[in-house]
Amino acid sequence: MPTLGFIGLGNMGGPMACNLAAAGHEVVCHDAAGTEALAPPGAPCADSVADVARRARIVFLCLPDGPVVLQVAREIAATPERAAEIVVDSTTCGIGDARAAHDLLAEAGIRYADAPVSGGTAGSKAGTLAMMVAAPADLFAEIEPYVRPMAKNARHVGTEAGQGMAMKLLNNFLSATAMAATSEAVAFGVSQGLDMTTILETVNVSTGRNTATEDKFPRRIATGAFDAGFATRLMAKDIRLYEACVESAGAPRRLASLLRGIWDGMEAARPDSDFTEIYPHIRDGR
Numbered sequence: 001m002p003t004l005g006f007i008g009l010g011n012m013g014g015p016m017a018c019n020l021a022a023a024g025h026e027v028v029c030h031d032a033a034g035t036e037a038l039a040p041p042g043a044p045c046a047d048s049v050a051d052v053a054r055r056a057r058i059v060f061l062c063l064p065d066g067p068v069v070l071q072v073a074r075e076i077a078a079t080p081e082r083a084a085e086i087v088v089d090s091t092t093c094g095i096g097d098a099r100a101a102h103d104l105l106a107e108a109g110i111r112y113a114d115a116p117v118s119g120g121t122a123g124s125k126a127g128t129l130a131m132m133v134a135a136p137a138d139l140f141a142e143i144e145p146y147v148r149p150m151a152k153n154a155r156h157v158g159t160e161a162g163q164g165m166a167m168k169l170l171n172n173f174l175s176a177t178a179m180a181a182t183s184e185a186v187a188f189g190v191s192q193g194l195d196m197t198t199i200l201e202t203v204n205v206s207t208g209r210n211t212a213t214e215d216k217f218p219r220r221i222a223t224g225a226f227d228a229g230f231a232t233r234l235m236a237k238d239i240r241l242y243e244a245c246v247e248s249a250g251a252p253r254r255l256a257s258l259l260r261g262i263w264d265g266m267e268a269a270r271p272d273s274d275f276t277e278i279y280p281h282i283r284d285g286r
Helices: 013-022 049-055 066-077 095-107 120-126 137-147 163-191 196-203 211-221 232-249 254-269 275-284
Strands: 004-007 027-030 058-061 086-089 111-114 130-134 153-158
Touching: 004 013, 004 049, 013 027, 013 058, 013 120, 027 049, 049 066, 058 066, 066 086, 066 095, 086 095, 086 137, 095 111, 095 163, 095 232, 111 130, 111 137, 111 163, 130 137, 130 163, 137 153, 153 163, 163 196, 163 211, 163 232, 163 254, 163 275, 196 211, 211 275, 232 254, 232 275, 254 275
Parallel strands: 004 027, 004 058, 058 086, 086 111, 130 153
Antiparallel strands: none
16 A cells, blocks of 8 residues: 655644544645644654655645645655655635646646535544546546545536536535524524524424535534534635635525625634534524
8 A cells, every 4th residue: 555645733634634544544644833743643753844745655635724735735745755656635625726836846847636525523533525536537536545544425516627626615605594593593483482492303304404404403513512613714714715716617506695795794703613503693693
């Protein structure tokens, strides 16, 4: 088996790298915030991006945003005597950033797959993430065995760079819509004397059921935990990215603009919150 690299060991990347290592792969890790404290136990640590590129044939990325991806891609491409031949990018960034990373790496003879993930920190730890992979069919077939320990629900969604990012952004748009709409609907029901549990149980056998009513509300909101593990600032960022990509494509964006305002307001009011706190934000108007 080839040596794998993993760059970016945050809330999502760290557990993903752990699952790769637990599946028996050698995973050379690097994180700018301090690799040894974040890497899987016993995993070899690299002191730089270039060090990973020299030691690993397939390099996974899970980074904060598109500009960081492009910087890391430049460093990989510029590494002399590198082993890296494939980059699999699980960062959520813009479609244009994914295409730019693909082109930059292609000039250096490195193949690129954009492969963002969904499922939060719980899915990352459990290895049950959805991964939306856009890559030529032969490249997807080559990386699929290494993807499965991290993402049981990996899907090949397209062949062109940026299509994976498009799928991730539209998914998060739908998730954010469900959370905001359900919060408003439940707040209305409670104001009329309905019990939240009754509302959710009834909606979940009716046509209004969605991911918020089936999962986030009963598990994270009704319990008062607010611990889905996905930050409000990240959801707000993704909705801004979605709207920008929709506008660039000339596609309809009436709801996108409205939703961006809701999540921007939530980020301003509760900057360090879990995104499930959208319910008290909407309920209380602050």
